[in-house]
Amino acid sequence: GAVVSQHPSWVICKSGTSVKIECRSLDFQATTMFWYRQFPKQSLMLMATSNEGSKATYEQGVEKDKFLINHASLTLSTLTVTSAHPEDSSFYICSARVPGTGYTYEQYFGPGTRLTVT
Amino acid sequence: GQNIDQPTEMTATEGAIVQINCTYQTSGFNGLFWYQQHAGEAPTFLSYNVLDGLEEKGRFSSFLSRSKGYSYLLLKELQMKDSASYLCAVGSSNDYKLSFGAGTTVTVRA
Numbered sequence: 031g032a033v034v035s036q037h038p039s040w041v042i043c044k045s046g047t048s049v050k051i052e053c054r055s056l057d058f059q060a061t062t063m064f065w066y067r068q069f070p071k072q073s074l075m076l077m078a079t080s081n082e083g084s085k086a087t088y089e090q091g092v093e094k095d096k097f098l099i100n101h102a103s104l105t106l107s108t109l110t111v112t113s114a115h116p117e118d119s120s121f122y123i124c125s126a127r128v129p130g131t132g133y134t135y136e137q138y139f140g141p142g143t144r145l146t147v148t
Numbered sequence: 149g150q151n152i153d154q155p156t157e158m159t160a161t162e163g164a165i166v167q168i169n170c171t172y173q174t175s176g177f178n179g180l181f182w183y184q185q186h187a188g189e190a191p192t193f194l195s196y197n198v199l200d201g202l203e204e205k206g207r208f209s210s211f212l213s214r215s216k217g218y219s220y221l222l223l224k225e226l227q228m229k230d231s232a233s234y235l236c237a238v239g240s241s242n243d244y245k246l247s248f249g250a251g252t253t254v255t256v257r258a
Binding site: 064072073076079121127140141142144 | 191235243245247248250
């Protein structure tokens with residue numbers, strides 16, 4: 031089956047620094063990847079849709095200059111949290127859509143990245 | 149937009165049955181999905197309904213009524229490993245996005 035990996039699985043950084051999270055589709059090419067954020071005991075909130083070779087589409091209320099997304103290849107999307115603050119501490123999850131499928135459920139989730147900003 | 153409601157928590161005994169309800173209001177519907185998520189892990193796909201009716205898959209079944217904006221996930225013969233959060237998600241007909249409910253935490257007790 032389709033496998034999506036994320037790196038790192040957890041990261042601790044100081045306030046004001048930037049952190050990059052990688053999302054890779056290991057055995058398929060993903061033209062579309064999604065980035066979610068999940069706070070404790072809350073649901074997944076879609077942050078942005080990442081399309082290979084074009085600019086990401088951000089959901090309302092998500093700052094595109096703070097959460098930089100780059101989808102430079104068909105197997106890699108990166109999310110960079112710039113000038114991180116403690117309120118950015120969260121569980122970040124990516125998913126990748128298998129191209130050519132008509133159903134939205136053909137999304138495969140990565141294992142998530144736990145970000146803690148001190 | 150999407151408005152998705154499901155109960156916050158449910159508790160059941162090992163071997164019992166639990167039904168998790170989900171109601172939704174949507175502007176463009178392309179299927180109702182259920183995911184299981186263990187603490188600190190990513191969601192895993194359980195089921196998908198796009199037509200009315202019941203879909204059975206082993207110990208898990210999912211039901212959909214599009215006219216009522218209602219779905220449920222039925223977990224039978226509960227096992228301890230079923231203790232997890234269960235997320236109801238609605239697919240958008242306009243794009244490939246999923247909108248998630250807040251999740252229902254199911255605790256299975258011996």
